[in-house]
Amino acid sequence: xxxxxxxxxxxxxxxxxxxxxxxxxxxxxxxxxxxxxxxxxxxxxxxxxxxxxxxxxxxxxxxxxxxxxxxxxxxxxxxxxxxxxxxxxxxxxxxxxxxxxxxxxxxxxxxxxxxxxxxxxxxxxxxxxxxxxxxxxxxxxxxxxxxxxxxxxxxxxxxxxxxxxxxxxxxxxxxxxxxxxxxxxxxxxxxxxxxxxxxxxxxxxxxxxxxxxxxxxxxxxxxxxxxxxxxxxxxxxxxxxxxxxxxxxxxxxxxxxxxxxxxxxxxxxxxxxxxxxxxxxxxxxxxxxxxxxxxxxxxxxxxxxxxxxxxxxxxxxxxxxxxxx
Amino acid sequence: xxxxxxxxxxxxxxxxxxxxxxxxxxxxxxxxxxxxxxxxxxxxxxxxxxxxxxxxxxxxxxxxxxxxxxxxxxxxxxxxxxxxxxxxxxxxxxxxxxxxxxxxxxxxxxxxxxxxxxxxxxxxxxxxxxxxxxxxxxxxxxxx
Numbered sequence: 001x002x003x004x005x006x007x008x009x010x011x012x013x014x015x016x017x018x019x020x021x022x023x024x025x026x027x028x029x030x031x032x033x034x035x036x037x038x039x040x041x042x043x044x045x046x047x048x049x050x051x052x053x054x055x056x057x058x059x060x061x062x063x064x065x066x067x068x069x070x071x072x073x074x075x076x077x078x079x080x081x082x083x084x085x086x087x088x089x090x091x092x093x094x095x096x097x098x099x100x101x102x103x104x105x106x107x108x109x110x111x112x113x114x115x116x117x118x119x120x121x122x123x124x125x126x127x128x129x130x131x132x133x134x135x136x137x138x139x140x141x142x143x144x145x146x147x148x149x150x151x152x153x154x155x156x157x158x159x160x161x162x163x164x165x166x167x168x169x170x171x172x173x174x175x176x177x178x179x180x181x182x183x184x185x186x187x188x189x190x191x192x193x194x195x196x197x198x199x200x201x202x203x204x205x206x207x208x209x210x211x212x213x214x215x216x217x218x219x220x221x222x223x224x225x226x227x228x229x230x231x232x233x234x235x236x237x238x239x240x241x242x243x244x245x246x247x248x249x250x251x252x253x254x255x256x257x258x259x260x261x262x263x264x265x266x267x268x269x270x271x272x273x274x275x276x277x278x279x280x281x282x283x284x285x286x287x288x289x290x291x292x293x294x295x296x297x298x299x300x301x302x303x304x305x306x307x308x309x310x311x312x313x314x315x316x317x318x319x320x321x322x323x324x325x
Numbered sequence: 326x327x328x329x330x331x332x333x334x335x336x337x338x339x340x341x342x343x344x345x346x347x348x349x350x351x352x353x354x355x356x357x358x359x360x361x362x363x364x365x366x367x368x369x370x371x372x373x374x375x376x377x378x379x380x381x382x383x384x385x386x387x388x389x390x391x392x393x394x395x396x397x398x399x400x401x402x403x404x405x406x407x408x409x410x411x412x413x414x415x416x417x418x419x420x421x422x423x424x425x426x427x428x429x430x431x432x433x434x435x436x437x438x439x440x441x442x443x444x445x446x447x448x449x450x451x452x453x454x455x456x457x458x459x460x461x462x463x464x465x466x467x468x469x
Contacts, residue, residue: 268419269380272415273375273412276412279411284404304422319422320423320424
């Protein structure tokens with residue numbers, strides 16, 4: 001190999017989990033350091049905006065960007081990094097589908113700010129605003145965007161690697177092929193077309209269930225039987241299974257962090273279809289539509305549960321202003 | 326809302342092959358009048374209509390969506406329409422959360438003998454959606 005590849009990691013609106021997941025590959029980091037030079041990593045190094053601005057076009061070979069684009073500063077920065085980078089990897093669920101932050105799209109920007117800054121539990125401080133006048137002049141703050149959108153709606157993205165955060169195994173699989181020019185990786189190749197149910201070790205009988213039970217109220221969970229069969233909401237059928245189902249393996253239902261399987265646009269829609277097929281109310285033929293609708297109330301907060309990690313990446317993306325509440 | 330008299334709503338109707346589409350056929354053969362605002366799409370069963378199709382219709386310019394199938398108990402595939410009831414329930418709740426009036430999605434049972442009912446439902450729905458006004462769905466960013 002002639003020259004070391006230059007790679008970088010950047011975070012936007014993020015919890016930091018994705019950064020930790022990079023450290024989680026342990027000693028493989030040494031192999032990476034042999035093949036590549038990490039030139040930009042705000043979490044571990046101390047670069048300034050000016051350093052990035054001074055870089056040449058396409059100077060960085062691979063840039064891993066994680067986090068949601070929540071502020072205009074995030075947007076500005078990823079646009080700048082795009083100019084300086086050959087290949088951008090949308091890393092983690094927030095960058096790929098909006099992630100948990102994406103649920104903020106169910107409220108308007110004003111509602112979110114009001115909740116955060118005029119809440120009784122917080123001190124009554126100044127409301128964040130773009131420009132603040134002080135004696136010495138004007139102070140400028142970054143501003144919140146109206147909605148969170150996936151990274152690929154702001155800049156062009158070469159690869160997607162979802163997960164909250166992506167597991168070390170996913171990164172270990174992806175890194176060598178990304179660093180090696182000989183190996184061709186397609187845009188969506190790091191997402192599998194198999195759902196979490198595929199690697200899940202629980203036994204599934206495709207039973208019909210009468211109603212869903214909130215997991216905190218479920219007693220006597222059989223550790224070997226499919227959680228959906230037991231009436232516990234599990235996002236497995238609608239979620240991509242690169243993770244090899246570590247959550248269901250220990251008896252915790254899938255929450256859908258990987259987003260939809262390859263080729264599927266709307267994770268929540270798929271889950272609604274899947275759930276409508278397994279819930280069956282006894283004596284349904286004799287029930288009225290109202291009674292069936294009432295029984296469906298056992299599915300609590302369908303939007304929040306089905307789109308927990310993928311609302312901005314879904315068809316609807318954010319709440320529209322059609323309805324006055 | 327008022328002042329929508331001149332607004333011509335666009336409605337996508339997913340009709341099941343065995344009952345509702347035949348009902349629409351009968352309405353045509355019997356020369357029952359109904360508004361031309363409806364675009365009929367034949368599907369094998371009402372339960373084949375996925376939330377993605379409904380959401381995409383609304384995002385793509387439809388002001389309302391109708392799903393019509395066989396009467397409960399009459400499904401050609403035994404219990405497909407019960408799945409439709411359950412799925413539609415979830416869709417209504419999801420639409421509400423997304424700020425879209427759930428009335429824009431309507432579920433109806435129309436048998437192959439009910440050409441009159443088909444025409445009547447279409448008439449009712451067109452008026453209802455006209456009342457609601459156009460669905461303003463910009464699709465993409467407003468801040469750009």
